[in-house]
Amino acid sequence: xxxxxxxxxxxxxxxxxxxxxxxxxxxxxxxxxxxxxxxxxxxxxxxxxxxxxxxxxxxxxxxxxxxxxxxxxxxxxxxxxxxxxxxxxxxxxxxxxxxxxxxxxxxxxxxxxxxxxxxxxxxxxxxxxxxxxxxxxxxxxxxxxxxxxxxxxxxxxxxxxxxxxxxxxxxxxxxxxxxxxxxxxxxxxxxxxxxxxxxxxxxxxxxxxxxxxxxxxxxxxxxxxxxxxxxxxxxxxxxxxxxxxxxxxxxxxxxxxxxxxxxxxxxxxxxxxxxxxxxxxxxxxxxxxxxxxxxxxxxxxxxxxxxxxxxxxxxxxxxxxxxxxxxxxxxxxxxxxxxxxxxxxxxxxxxxxxxxxxxxxxxxxxxxxxxxxxxxxxxxxxxxxxxxxxxxxxxxxxxxxxxxxxxxxxxxxxxxxxxxxxxxxxxxxxxxxxxxxxxxxxxxxxxxxxxxxxxxxxxxxxxxxxxxxxxxxxxxxx
Amino acid sequence: xxxxxxxxxxxxxxxxxxxxxxxxxxxxxxxxxxxxxxxxxxxxxxxxxxxxxxxxxxxxxxxxxxxxxxxxxxxxxxxxxxxxxxxxxxxxxxxxxxxxxxxxxxxxxxxxxxxxxxxxxxxxxxxxxxxxxxxxxxxxxxxxxxxxxxxxxxxxxxxxxxxxxxxxxxxxxxxxxxxxxxxxxxxxxxxxxxxxxxxxxxxxxxxxxxxxxxxxxxxxxxxxxxxxxxxxxxxxxxxxxxxxxxxxxxxxxxxxxxxxxxxxxxxxxxxxxxxxxxxxxxxxxxxxxxxxxxxxxxxxxxxxxxxxxxxxxxxxxxxxxxxxxxxxxxxxxxxxxxxxxxxxxxxxxxxxxxxxxxxxxxxxxxxxxxxxxxxxxxxxxxxxxxxxxxxxxxxxxxxxxxxxxxxxxxxxx
Numbered sequence: 001x002x003x004x005x006x007x008x009x010x011x012x013x014x015x016x017x018x019x020x021x022x023x024x025x026x027x028x029x030x031x032x033x034x035x036x037x038x039x040x041x042x043x044x045x046x047x048x049x050x051x052x053x054x055x056x057x058x059x060x061x062x063x064x065x066x067x068x069x070x071x072x073x074x075x076x077x078x079x080x081x082x083x084x085x086x087x088x089x090x091x092x093x094x095x096x097x098x099x100x101x102x103x104x105x106x107x108x109x110x111x112x113x114x115x116x117x118x119x120x121x122x123x124x125x126x127x128x129x130x131x132x133x134x135x136x137x138x139x140x141x142x143x144x145x146x147x148x149x150x151x152x153x154x155x156x157x158x159x160x161x162x163x164x165x166x167x168x169x170x171x172x173x174x175x176x177x178x179x180x181x182x183x184x185x186x187x188x189x190x191x192x193x194x195x196x197x198x199x200x201x202x203x204x205x206x207x208x209x210x211x212x213x214x215x216x217x218x219x220x221x222x223x224x225x226x227x228x229x230x231x232x233x234x235x236x237x238x239x240x241x242x243x244x245x246x247x248x249x250x251x252x253x254x255x256x257x258x259x260x261x262x263x264x265x266x267x268x269x270x271x272x273x274x275x276x277x278x279x280x281x282x283x284x285x286x287x288x289x290x291x292x293x294x295x296x297x298x299x300x301x302x303x304x305x306x307x308x309x310x311x312x313x314x315x316x317x318x319x320x321x322x323x324x325x326x327x328x329x330x331x332x333x334x335x336x337x338x339x340x341x342x343x344x345x346x347x348x349x350x351x352x353x354x355x356x357x358x359x360x361x362x363x364x365x366x367x368x369x370x371x372x373x374x375x376x377x378x379x380x381x382x383x384x385x386x387x388x389x390x391x392x393x394x395x396x397x398x399x400x401x402x403x404x405x406x407x408x409x410x411x412x413x414x415x416x417x418x419x420x421x422x423x424x425x426x427x428x429x430x431x432x433x434x435x436x437x438x439x440x441x442x443x444x445x446x447x448x449x450x451x452x453x454x455x456x457x458x459x460x461x462x463x464x465x466x467x468x469x470x471x472x473x474x475x476x477x478x
Numbered sequence: 479x480x481x482x483x484x485x486x487x488x489x490x491x492x493x494x495x496x497x498x499x500x501x502x503x504x505x506x507x508x509x510x511x512x513x514x515x516x517x518x519x520x521x522x523x524x525x526x527x528x529x530x531x532x533x534x535x536x537x538x539x540x541x542x543x544x545x546x547x548x549x550x551x552x553x554x555x556x557x558x559x560x561x562x563x564x565x566x567x568x569x570x571x572x573x574x575x576x577x578x579x580x581x582x583x584x585x586x587x588x589x590x591x592x593x594x595x596x597x598x599x600x601x602x603x604x605x606x607x608x609x610x611x612x613x614x615x616x617x618x619x620x621x622x623x624x625x626x627x628x629x630x631x632x633x634x635x636x637x638x639x640x641x642x643x644x645x646x647x648x649x650x651x652x653x654x655x656x657x658x659x660x661x662x663x664x665x666x667x668x669x670x671x672x673x674x675x676x677x678x679x680x681x682x683x684x685x686x687x688x689x690x691x692x693x694x695x696x697x698x699x700x701x702x703x704x705x706x707x708x709x710x711x712x713x714x715x716x717x718x719x720x721x722x723x724x725x726x727x728x729x730x731x732x733x734x735x736x737x738x739x740x741x742x743x744x745x746x747x748x749x750x751x752x753x754x755x756x757x758x759x760x761x762x763x764x765x766x767x768x769x770x771x772x773x774x775x776x777x778x779x780x781x782x783x784x785x786x787x788x789x790x791x792x793x794x795x796x797x798x799x800x801x802x803x804x805x806x807x808x809x810x811x812x813x814x815x816x817x818x819x820x821x822x823x824x825x826x827x828x829x830x831x832x833x834x835x836x837x838x839x840x841x842x843x844x845x846x847x848x849x850x851x852x853x854x855x856x857x858x859x860x861x862x863x864x865x866x867x868x869x870x871x872x873x874x875x876x877x878x879x880x881x882x883x884x885x886x887x888x889x890x891x
Contacts, residue, residue, distance in 0.1 A: 233744065276699055279610045306603040308611065384575070384583050388479055391582040398579035400515065400565040404741075425613075440601040442617045446624050460630055465613035469700035472613050473630045474728075477655050 003027040003166075005356070006186055006195035008173050008209055011039025012153050012345040013337055014201035019156045020349030021356075022163035025364045029195070030157075030165065031188055033172035035467055036427040037420055038153045040204050042342060043430060044278070044310025046227070046267060047258060048241060049083070049145040050343045054251075057110035061320040064344035064351065066112055069143055071346060079155035080375040081148055082259045088144035088241035091124050091135045093294060097245040098136040104245070105139060116141050130236050130296050144241050146259045149342055150430035151375070154420055156345075159373040161419040163366065170468065173202075176212040176331075183213075183330030197330045197361060199352060204275050204313040206335050215325060215333055222275050222311035223338075225267025226284040231438050232261045234303035242295055251339070253291045255299060260433065265292050265299065271314065280307045305438045312338045322348065324355055332356070376414045376432070380406035401451070402444040404437025409451060416455045423456060425449065426466040449473070480581035482561070484509040485801040486794070487574045487588040489566050489742065492521020494774025495594035496549035497787040498794030502592070503556040505798035510558045511586065513576050515565045519553075520546040521596055522619070523783065525626040528647055530674070534784035545783060561586070569593075569746050571769050589801035590769045592793050593743060593757070597775040599644075600735040602696075607639075609696030612703070618644040618733040622651070631655060633729025637705050638662045639693050643671035643781065645733020650679035652731075659685045660725050665692045667712045668843045670733075670869050672781060693730070694722065702728050736779045746770070753821045754778040761827045761834040762805060763793035771797040778823045778837070781871055785837065806830060811878065816852070816887025818842060820868070831879045838874070838886055840866045846891040851876045853883050862891065 005021055007014045010032035018030040032039070049072050052065030076083035092098035101118065108116040117140045124131055124138050157167055168190055175187040176198060185194040202209045210216040237257065244252035255265045268284045289301050315321070315336030323333045332355055334348065357363045377390060379397060390410070391398040397410035415422040415431045422428045425435065428448055435441030435448065449472060453460045464470045485507040488495045491514030502510045518524060523531070526542030533539055536548070564578040574586040599617035616624070616632055622644060624630040634657050638645045641664040649659045662680060667690045669676055680687050688707065694717055695706035709721035738756040749758045749766035756777040757765040763773050773793035774786045799805040808829035813822050813836070822838040836851065843866065850860035851874050858876050866872060866888050876884060 278699075279695075280608045282608050282694070285606065285608065304603055304606065305601070307606060307608075384479065387577065388583040391577065391579065395579035398577055398582060399563065400577070403515070403565065406567070438601075439598045440603060442599050442601060442620050445616075445620055446628055446630075449624075449630075450628065460628075465700075467700055470613040471701060472632075473624070474633055475631045477625050477629050477631050 001029070001191060002194040003029040004195070004361070005029070005197040005199065006031065006193055007199045007201055008186070009039060009201040009203055010037040010153070010157065010167060010169070011201065011203050012042040012149070012342050013203070013334060013348050014039070014199070015153050015156045015160065016345035016349040017199055017201060017352050018165050018167070019160040020353050022160040022165040023366055023369045024353070025366055028160070028165040029168060029193060031168045031171040031173060031193070033170070035170050035424050035464070036422070036430070037157045037167065037169070038150055038430060041310055041313055042153055043150055044308055045149060045225070045339070045342060046254065046256070046264060047146055047149045047342070048256070049147050050340050051113045051141055051143045052111050052340070053108035053113040053116055053141050054104065054246065055111050055340070057107060059319070060322065061340060061344070062111050064320070064347040065340045068344045068347040072145060072147070075346065076147065078372050079152070079159060080373055081151040081155045083145060083147050084259055085143060085145045086240055086257065088141040088243050089119065089124060089127060089138055090141070090243045090245055091131055091138040091295065092245055093132050093134050093136070095136065100245055101137065101139055108141070113141070115143065128238055128240060128242060130238060130298055131242070132295055132297055146241070146256065147342070148259045152342070154431055155373055155375060158419040159370070162370050162373060167420060173209060173212070176209070178213060178328060181327050181329055183328065197332070197356060197359070199332045199334070201334050203337065204311055206313065206333070210333055210335070213328060213331060215323070215328065215331070218335055219316050220313050220335070221316060222272045222277065223314040224270040224272055224277065224284070224309050224311055226280050226288065226309040227264060227266030227307065228285070228288060228301055228304045229258070229306045229308070230263035230265065230300065231303045231305050234263055234300050236296065236298040236300050237263055238296060244291070244295055253288050255292050255296050262305070265301065267310070275311065278309050278311060280309050284309070306440060314338060322351060322355070324359065329359065376411050376418065379408045379411060401447050402432070402434035402437065404439050405433040407432045407434040407444070412448065412451050413455055416452065423452070424464050424466050425452070425472065428452070480584040481587065482511065482584060483587045484511045484559070485589050486510045486592060486797045487586045488512045488592045488594055488794070489569070489574060490514065490521065490594035490596060491516070491519040491560065492594060492596050492774065493523055493546055493549065493783045493786050494596065494776070494790040495521070495592070496546060496553055497790035498592045498594055498773055498797070499558045500549060500552045500556055501791035501794030502798040503553070503558050505795045507798040507801050511561055512553070512558060513561045513564050513566055513574060513586065515563070517563050519550050519560065525623045527626050528651070531783050534782060535787055549787070566742060569742050569770065571767055590771065590797040592797045593765070593770065593772040593776050594774050594790065595739045595742065595776045597736040597738045597779055599732070600737060602732055605734050607693050607696060610699055612696070612698040612701050614698070614702035614729045615696065616729065616731055618642070618648045618731045621731050622648055625651060625655065631657070633657060635660060635727045636729045636731055637693070637707070637725050637727045638731045638733060640664060640733035640735070641670045641676070641687060642733035642735065643675050645731060646671055646675040646679040648731055648733070649685050650683060653683050653685065660727055661686045661688050661707070663688045663691045663693060663707055665710060665715060666690070668867065672869060692717065696730065702730055705730055736775065738776045738779065740776060743772070743776070751821065751825060754823065758825045759823065761824050762796035763789065763824070764796060764800070769800060771800070778821065781869065785871065789837070811881060812883055814883070814885045816885040818844060818866070818888045819886050822886050827878060827884070829878065831877070833875050833877050835873055835875050836886060837871050839871055840868055840888050843867045844888070844890045847888050848891050849874055849888050850886070852885045852887065853881050858884070
């Protein structure tokens, strides 16, 4: 196999880079060790598109986040994915927090996020009736937004595929070959891939990849964040992203709606060493309850439909870095992409394209670049007339498989045969939300399993929850 | 869009819907339609291949399929119509909007509606078990469906959390299929399900039941590798530090309770009880929208299908009477819960007279008790019982003649 550029990792960043490069007449391959795009961090986070108001002024991270945010309205419309500019509020509950507001606003100005405004107690309580009544005042950050992080990555990947890029899933890089200070290619579990340029977008594992070329002058430790997702029917809801005033130690725990109408509460921030430890803990979940109830006293965590944890790729020493090396031509190393990674993935994409161009890669813009991608019809969002028409066109849309989220067999079959195919139970769930509702797959799980096996023409025991070893069924009954 | 007209539309073709349909038809209504999302009638009983059904109603022991088979024969004989593979999307006073592959979006215009959607299982997240999220965690009912309807074996070494009936029945089922059931773990110091299931499904197979224990962690990244089981304080149910034991297993089944499935009810803004999670009903199983009736596990979770059938027949007959304009009303009498009673169903009655069966669950298990219905200080009726248990529904029949208020209690003797 031979390609011009090899991107390692199909999280938000790797996928955005791949899509950006698909705008040019280049061969691009993106390899991902997991069974699906969306990596690790990109699928378990707070699903917020940030403004960068609290970034470190003058930093590369600040530039990338601030410039990425305004692009999302058009991008999400082009990619046919839901996105909402619901805005964030930062309520000050104590006098000490109130005193910090000017400092936060000033930092926002330095980051060129000029639309951050002060809010009075009355304004805040009007915007968020569930807010702690002791609130003294706060800040409004209107362009903080919410997105579907799974669909975002899938949509970018599918759009990249439509423009000629290749994604190789379940493919792990085991070594990188260099010669005379130049990238030659990578050894992978799917064979050797010859490449002139390699982009390390391996997120949590970027230090392991960097070690393959001796550029690991840093290390990554996972910083765990635990979350609750609450039922859409929970009685205590918020309308905005409600953020706490950060302390020196942490940005703190927030509560916000998800793009699909659930409530999201969390995260914790716990430094770990095990990059595979995505467990939730009683201590972590209890600490969310304690902290968030200071902001929203009536929050009903008992209405939870799931809890999960994600791992931020925390760089030591800290900071977002996009590095090229004089002694290693063709290699780009990304590290320290953390909470803002979902947001800045798209600006990182253009930044990396610029670096490649500066390195001498011949980048000719494709005149026939397809900027729009059409997603799978979201049956439950259609009017009754549109639903009726869709069922008449394809009767599979007449069979509801996931009753909690109203997901049809048609959508599931479409996802299995999409340009980035959903081949596991979780891949279906992330794209369509089948199994993401209040019964958590209790009803639809067995049906999804059958449909996957039927469409992929395999045994149900071959179907996995996600990775290859996560089998669901161990054989037939006697 | 496809339009259908009928007298009584029944949402759900499980045991509740079948009994309601038969009763509605017998009451003399012309057109009764069952709307069922599955391709076959019978609901959850299709996967309940074990015996134990029908002891009360038919005085014989039937399997789930045998039990619902009798009702299917009856509704066919009576001429009840069915709309299969049809998912109901919403209901209004006199319309049921549903969809299927054949007709697309279908409006069923009806004089009355019976809700019989059943219930769903509580999940791991509802009870917040910390740990990883590997494959191999199933609710007992999903595992039962996979095994009994799809012939799929879900695991080889199993721990079951919760001593609900489905959990215990699955402990036996999996043992019979060659799996090892390591233990059934129950948070309370008493059994959640029926005693007869403990005897027949656990004791007979030597499966240990750990009361006052719970699962405090799940291990394994891809597939379940084991669970941490801890002892809890009997009174506070707090985990006792240092009591953790690791149980190796590849599967965790959860039998931690059922919740009535009331998405449609909620959307229609029908009054819902915060205790049963089902619609508030009167003795006719009539909800806060007079043309809408409800029965079975959508109202409150029953332990015996026989009770569901009895209650559903009332709903079906009442819906038919309503369709004909013959359902009586009257002054509302409130029904209250007294000592050691968690809920009573029906939650309200409308006056007149006649006898009404009240079903209720107690809060805590007690020994010899006196169950009574009172109007102020006046005892309307009472009976003695050797023991009461939250896992077993109790019944008391009250004559409504001249009654102004009903309080139901269970007092330890």
